[in-house]
Amino acid sequence: MANGWSLLIGLIVVVGLGIAAWVFSPKGENQTLWRSTLILSIASCYLMWAITFLAQWHPLIAPKRADIRPDRVPQ
């Protein structure tokens, strides 16, 4: 499902989205604004997702709990 390759796939998707945003931004005097806003948004969101994913890729610590009830182990 989701492993190290996701970062690359995500990057490709995001670059694709960015190109699409550049091409399909509505024409007119607000085209620059549309392009900048869409591409920056896509880039920022990707950046944050990628950081969160990277941090969990090779985790150095594992979650610890002492309050798990035997009949309700979270799956």
Next chain:
Amino acid sequence: MAPKDTFFRSSDMSLTQLYIANEIGREVVSALGELGQVQFRDLNSETSAFQKTFTKEIRRLDNVERQLRYFHAQMDKAGIQMRSSSEFSDTLAAPLASEIDELAERSESLEQRIASLNDSYETLKKREVELTEWRWVLRETGGFFDRAHTHTEEIRQSFDNDEAPLLRDVEQQNHRGANGEAQGQQSFLEMNIGFVAGVIPRDRIGAFERILWRTLRGNLYMNQSEIPDPIIDPATNEEIQKNVFVIFAHGKSIIAKIRKISESLGASLYNVDENSELRRDQIHEVNTRLSDVNNVLRNTKNTLDAELSQIARSLAAWMIIVKKEKAVYDTLNRFSYDQARKTLIAEAWCPTSSLALIKSTLQDVNDRAGLSVPTIVNQIRTNKTPPTYVRTNKFTEAFQTIVNAYGIPRYSEANPGIYTVVTFPFLFAVMFGDFGHGALMTMAAAAMIFWERQLSKTKLNELIYMAFYGRYIMLLMGIFSMYTGLMYNDIFSKSFTILPSSWKWPDDIQAGQAVEASLKGSYRFPFGLDWNWHEAENSLLFTNSLKMKMSIVLGWAHMSYALTLQYINARHFKSRVDIIGNFIPSLIFFQSIFGYLVVTIIYKWSVDWPARGQSPPGLLNMLIFMFLSPGTVEERLYSGQGGVQVFLLLLAVVQVPIMLFFKPFYLRREHNRARALGYRGLGEQSRVSALDDDGDMDGRASGTRDSIASDGEGVAMIAQDLGEEEHEEFDFAEIMIHQIIHTIEFCLNCISHTASYLRLWALSLAHQQLSIVLWDMSLGGAFENENPTTRVIMIVVTFYLWFTLTIFILCVMEGTSAMLHSLRLHWVEAMSKHFMGEGLPFTPFSFKTLLEEDPVD
């Protein structure tokens, strides 16, 4: 040259000269005011206000405006609502001159009518107050007299004892016997006692008594009582509490003295007869007169109200017309007037892209007036710095305000507003990340946008207006907060468990046993933070590390982006020296330290340390030792690390002298070369014809220069005041000092600014913890309740508590603080990398802004 105006740069401006026929000057300016795209320069700034051409008209309009304000004040006094200006359509444009005259005449006559009605109303009101007071005096003193008459015997005794002659007693006896029916009402006159009756404000009564006592040495008898109803002063419309008093004293001179004292203390004296019969008649008379006055008063009031409501219906429109008219003449006063040709000459800045629109507007005005002489629009080449005009729409307006609050962008420099649109809400969301809170914010913003037309018409209080003004910022903040909420996996401090976790717990767990989860294999949680971290004991350990590094990486990205704009600016202003001497060294310096840090952060994440059988090195220590002991690496991150770090450090250090010396010395060389070729600074006044083409557009700021177009031939004269031009002279020391400051600032700021982005981590941690605490203290506790009945009640009660606190503390309060931090990150951390911000704002002559700044109602 940008082909069209974008949000990225301010619009191209042209300085134009307009030659307007005198007859249509007013109409032209009025039409341009409706357009709101032209900023007229003041060509008569040296003439005093009285010498200007249209002073007479402005005085007249001032008078009309005063009259209209007077009507408004009268309406406020009478409590009549003015019809709101928003009810009028926009057809208030450019009234004919005759209409203005008519309006002036009409308001003149109306003013007289209102004033006379008011006068008579006030006189009547005064009369009414007097009568009312008199009635009170009569009523109250009646009481004193009645009481006093039953005690005349005692009073007389006291007189008899000291001074009354023996005979007089007898005389009085006889006298009394003669008219027996008057026996019950022994006159005070017989005892030579006079009295003064009147009304005085209650707060003066103490002083009044004291003064009387001192001046008369106690030779008086004063009686007073409070009037229960407050009396309304007709002049000020204020309620005053008053007392009725009656003072008895012995002797005419004393009575006269009392009268004087009471009048000087603001008391009003009334004539009261001591005879009760006469008094009764007086009361009757006063009552009838009072009711008459009341009748007339009511009629006057009705007429006045009718007149005022008539005015109220169109007052707002009149006020708008007069305001516009006055603004038009104020603008016309900025034009220079050519006596010989009967033309007005104006100089104005306008966006180049609006020139066509302006020309067609002027053509329209000309056609309407049926004038054969066209209005000439001439573009002047100039080296004056044009004002900065960033075209905004309702979406970008608030974002641009964020930038403008820090500084107006320099003419045609890259506008930070364009990235602020995304980065401002995004950095906010990093601190505010919670899906639930973000959703609430999005809904609030969406509602404001949905009803924006209605809301923009209503008067909102200051706080709500601010939220309304920034509704599009709020919308983006909300949407990004929802996204970051998904990343942090937080919704009202709980987590989504839709996607399968990448962690699994051991199989047989005893209650209360401390266990550690293990990875399920190569599967990783695909979107955001794994929900198993949420309830874990060591969750903060993990999220803190994540958020801290995330702050650094996002901050680095933000600052790198902002730094690149420095290159774009330098290229736009064709300043290679800035690229080589400032941009490239800055970029290398920043990237070789903090770019490297970001690379190591990502590298550390992507390495499977346990599989390597190595313990991961601390990055912070690595960075510190990179400076303290270059070349030696205690915990190795990768092979050859020492060499790379030494190289990067040297690279960074080398940039400092480049930044320090390249630009100043380059500029000095250029300057010296120019001197050697014989160029000199500009000397005396230079005369530039408007049609001349040899002026050069210079992108560099050249300060303000006064231009006077007062020539008979219609030629613009550009006077250069050399006193103000001194900064244009080459001053090496100044440039050097400036560059040293810039370099030191940049290098130190790289460190402090990167650290400053850690606020993203701190605030998001605080926000998350606060929302967890709020949940546990209110709604979370209610679910734990054992008794089902109390549980239901507690859930309902604590829900309201939780929801209210969520809105006010978590959304409004925390939201405001996150917004301020995001604001700071833009103003200080990002904009300092490229923003010059020394522009002059474009302030077009526009009726719309005029009415927005100074609304009529």
